[in-house]
Each structure stands twice: as structure tokens, then as C-alpha cells.
């Protein structure tokens with residue numbers, strides 16, 4: 202369906218923005234969006250069930266103070282260094298709006314998180330894609346050479362699963378004209394983080410989410426860590442009441458009583474990721490080295506292969522012509538029965 206608003210009512214900068222529309226048709230085994238395939242931390246589920254309806258009648262906390270304190274304890278920062286949002290998408294959108302004027306540019310690796318060019322355009326910024334280096338690391342000098350006011354990095358990177366080397370991130374931070382956004386949606390699976398950089402420099406904002414390792418994608422809870430003055434700018438742009446009352450309760454439960462469950466399932470994902478990579482290599486494929494809870498595997502005609510896999514009840518995310526990679530499938534890591542179903546469907550689809 203295509204509907205167009207009359208030209209006189211339309212904002213010209215919005216003409217080329219389209220709705221985000223990945224294939225979300227239900228599928229028996231859905232490995233397409235990197236959420237926690239083991240489910241919700243039981244502590245978060247209990248918090249949701251026990252929530253009194255009084256919590257819904259009133260407005261939630263203005264800026265989710267209790268959640269900020271729990272997140273601060275989790276990452277080892279002060280609560281003043283944390284800003285929350287309705288998913289990290291909201292935090293990224295708010296940061297872009299807060300830290301660059303319309304007409305300025307944001308540089309980002311290509312391929313990387315598909316939402317960033319959309320958020321850039323929504324806020325009147327020009328996204329400038331910079332190919333990854335041959336080893337899938339970020340190309341620090343090429344990103345800096347764009348002169349863009351904002352630089353976005355993603356480590357581990359979606360969709361490649363590869364990481365940005367610490368010295369590359371430091372090089373960018375030392376020379377960048379503005380703030381460097383480091384998206385760490387998958388940091389838990391990499392056992393590595395740049396939160397320490399964000400706490401040491403006013404020019405770094407590390408953005409994270411409770412949608413992946415924490416299993417709360419449906420509740421929409423994201424956050425960022427940075428210098429208190431930087432975080433305050435993002436919070437202005439974000440606005441009040443963005444984290445709803447039930448989401449805040451469940452998220453706090455996941456960060457406290459739920460933490461052992463989360464850590465246990467992160468470790469399981471890391472073990473099964475290696476097992477999945479090995480199985481793919483045994484099939485003659487060459488998955489990229491992943492530090493996330495998904496694996497990107499180059500496969501010719503990825504869209505057709507993904508379509509055939511769907512017919513076998515397994516959804517994976519196809520990508521066409523990724524720079525430096527070509528066609529590829531992104532497969533989320535979950536319980537081994539799901540991985541077996543995926544490998545069987547993949548084998549059937551490509552032979």
C-alpha cells in the first residue's frame with residue numbers, strides 16, 4: 202500500500218524516508234531479530250505479573266530514576282551518567298537530535314545498523330556510509346575524513362557480528378570533531394565494553410539495550426552511558442515519561458534478581474555460537490567471526506534462500522549485496538534444537 206500526503210502538507214526532507222519493514226510474518230523458529238531465544242528472565246516475568254494496576258493509572262517516573270540506578274550499578278557508573286529511553290532506538294534518535302544540527306552529517310560504517318540512516322534523515326542529517334576495512338574492523342581514518350559532526354560505531358557490529366578494535370575507537374575519539382556514538386547492543390556476548398571510555402571523555406556516548414541479552418525487546422528499554430553533561434543533553438532531547446511503568450519494574454528486576462539468569466544464558470549463547478559457526482564451516486560456508494548472539498554467513502541469492510527456509514519453518518534475515526560481504530544470512534543464536542532446525546532448513550535450501 203502506498204499513500205502519499207499532498208505536497209503542500211509534506212515535509213520535503215521526509216520524502217525519501219520509508220517505514221521500517223522487515224518481514225515479520227510469524228514463523229515456527231524465528232531467528233531473524235537477535236532477541237533472547239531462551240525467553241524472559243523469570244525475575245522480570247514475576248515483576249510483570251505482580252505489578253499492581255495502580256502502577257498503570259499514574260504516570261511513570263519522569264526519567265526512570267530507579268532504572269537508572271540499577272543500570273548504573275550494572276555498568277559500574279553513577280546514575281548521573283545514565284540516560285534511558287523507549288528502546289535504544291529512542292536513545293540513538295534522541296542523541297542524534299541533541300548533538301547535531303539539521304544539515305550536518307553522521308558518518309557510520311557500511312554495513313552497520315540499518316536504523317541509523319533512517320534516524321539521521323528523520324532529524325535532517327545526512328548519513329555518510331564508510332566501508333569496513335578488509336578485516337571487518339572500522340576504518341578510522343576514512344570515518345574521520347568525512348568530517349562528519351557525529352560518528353556512529355557499532356561493536357559488535359550488526360549485521361556482521363565483528364568488533365571494532367579498541368585502538369581504532371580511541372583513534373576516532375581523539376580526532377573526531379564531535380561526539381562518537383558507540384552502539385553496544387551486543388556487548389554482553391563480546392565480554393568487552395567501551396563504557397570506561399564514555400566515563401573518561403565528554404565525546405563518547407555508549408548506547409545499550411535490554412532487548413537482546415536481557416530478553417525484554419517487547420518492553421522497549423534502552424540506555425546510554427556518558428559524561429553527566431552529555432547525558433543531560435540527550436535526556437532533554439528524549440523528553441519525559443519515555444520508559445513506561447511496567448517496563449521499568451521488569452527491567453529493574455532483570456538487572457537485580459534476574460542477573461544470574463541473564464549471565465547464564467549469555468554464556469550458553471557464546472558456546473552455541475561457536476558450535477553454529479563450526480557446523481556452517483562443515484557445510485563449506487564461511488561465517489564471519491562473530492562476537493554477538495548472531496552469525497552472518499555469506500550465501501549467494503540470500504533472499505531466495507531465506508524464502509525457502511521460511512517454507513521449512515525457519516526465519517533468518519537475508520541481506521543483499523553488503524559491501525565487502527555480498528549476499529548473506531544473519532542467524533540468531535538460540536537453543537541447539539533451533540540451530541539444528543536452521544541448519545537442516547539451510548542445507549535443504551542451498552542444495
Ligand SMILES: *Cc1c(COP(=O)(O)O)cnc(C)c1O
Nearest residue numbers: 288289290314359386410412423
Ligand atoms: C537491536 C539493536 C538495537 C535496538 O534495540 P532496541 O533497544 O530494541 O531499540 C540497537 N542497535 C543495534 C545495533 C541493534 O542490533
